[in-house]
Amino acid sequence: MNLNQHPNVKFGKTGVLLVNLGTPDSTKWLDIRKYLKEFLSDRRVIEVNPFLWKPILNLFILTFRPSKTAHAYKKIWFKESNESPLLFYTRSQATKLKNRIGNNDLIVDFAMRYGNPSIKSKLNLLKEKGCENLVVLPLYPQYAAATTATVCDEIYRSLMTMRWQPSLQIIPHYESEKLYIDALVNSIKSKTNKISWKPDLIIASYHGIPKSYFDKGDPYQCYCQKTSRLIKEQFTDHEIQTTFQSRFGPQEWLQPYTDKTIEELPKKGVKNLLVICPGFSSDCVETLEEINIQAKESFIKKGGKNFDLIPCLNDSEDHIELFQTLIERYLVK
Structure with a gap:
């Protein structure tokens, strides 16, 4: 093999990923249905035999519930930026954290467990940018199988498709910090x-x-x-x-x-x-x-x-300081 022909692979960086629950792309019926289907198909969220649950979900819940859910989202939707409050604040959290700790070798980003931007897409992006080390902070202070654990599940599934897997550290909970x-x-x-x-x-x-x-x-x-x-x-x-x-x-x-x-x-x-x-x-x-x-x-x-x-802690300085403290414990000095 000619060593001069080695593929160009970026490496040496650390990625920090904030992960929240998720949000529909819009208040439209189809977008709400798509989001609910992904969320309610998660075996961690609904621990019911799938042979019983899938007909109920597809025939009844996904027929009637999207209208009700859309009505709720329309009441709180940020019309100026055309996005949900959760997406707005999670993006802002990542941006403010990046301004505090980000540099050429430390990349800060965010993802959603359900909906967009997906965990898989952001993990692939961080890998492409050369992140050999990943620190993931699920934005759930109190651990539960239906929240933190399902984030872990999706991360593991995404890593299974990677030839060169990064090292991985997940911050499990911070209810008493x-x-x-x-x-x-x-x-x-x-x-x-x-x-x-x-x-x-x-x-x-x-x-x-x-x-x-x-x-x-x-x-x-x-x-x-x-x-x-x-x-x-x-x-x-x-x-x-x-x-x-x-x-x-x-x-x-x-x-x-x-x-x-x-x-x-x-x-x-x-x-x-x-x-x-x-x-x-x-x-x-x-x-x-x-x-x-x-x-x-x-x-x-x-x-x-x-x-x-x-209000929730959202993108307040107290909250961003907490994130910084949690994450810096896991960064390689």
């Missing part, structure tokens, strides 16, 4: 200083999972409760209650349910309510529509007076 808790407490204090009323209660609402997943050993609920406990240890001005939202289907999910809890609060004398969603790294349809529109309407209708949502 001091900078994370500090950032959440700062966001609560910032909101309470801005509003003209005093909250009777603060709800810490996390995305739910079926109780059966917890019974099988998923640590997610424990991580959520740990985050809430650490917030309450630092912030004692108001009572904080943990609930779980976004349940789907007829089976039992982690309780107490956010929607049912909020509906009952006015009867118990809670008229002024703040909600924070610590498990979401970016505001999205679950926070902006499900909580700040649906839950707010329900609370006011049942007799509540004041309701507000504490």
Whole structure:
């Protein structure tokens, strides 16, 4: 073999990849359906025998649910940039992190587990740019099989197609990181200083999972409760209650349910309510529509007076500092 004819292969760089859940490309019915199909076909998300689940998914759910989901996305869609809030904030997070730690040998990018930009496309791009080392940060503070683990699954599948695989390090969870808790407490204090009323209660609402997943050993609920406990240890001005939202289907999910809890609060004398969603790294349809529109309407209708949502950490400096700290632990010095 003539050594002078060796193919030109870039090497020697490190890639950092932020990965969030995902988003449809638009609010159109077909784009919503495509996104839902990918999401709800994940065996980590729906642990039902595929021979039973696929007919239900394709014949019923993907026929009727896209219209309902599209209606929700249209309420919170960023029309000026024509993208979802989750895509906007995840891109901004990657850009701000790049400005902090990026250089010629350290490339920062982002991907989505479902939808675009895909994990596979971004891993291939980082490999083409010469990344021999990869550090992946799934943007889920509390580990769950249906979130962090499925990101890992997709990364492994993508690496299986590579002849020269990069080294890989995945940051599994950060539910009790001091900078994370500090950032959440700062966001609560910032909101309470801005509003003209005093909250009777603060709800810490996390995305739910079926109780059966917890019974099988998923640590997610424990991580959520740990985050809430650490917030309450630092912030004692108001009572904080943990609930779980976004349940789907007829089976039992982690309780107490956010929607049912909020509906009952006015009867118990809670008229002024703040909600924070610590498990979401970016505001999205679950926070902006499900909580700040649906839950707010329900609370006011049942007799509540004041309701507000504490924004997710999004692309705040506290959040980017947290990402930098987490990632730098895994970088080769």
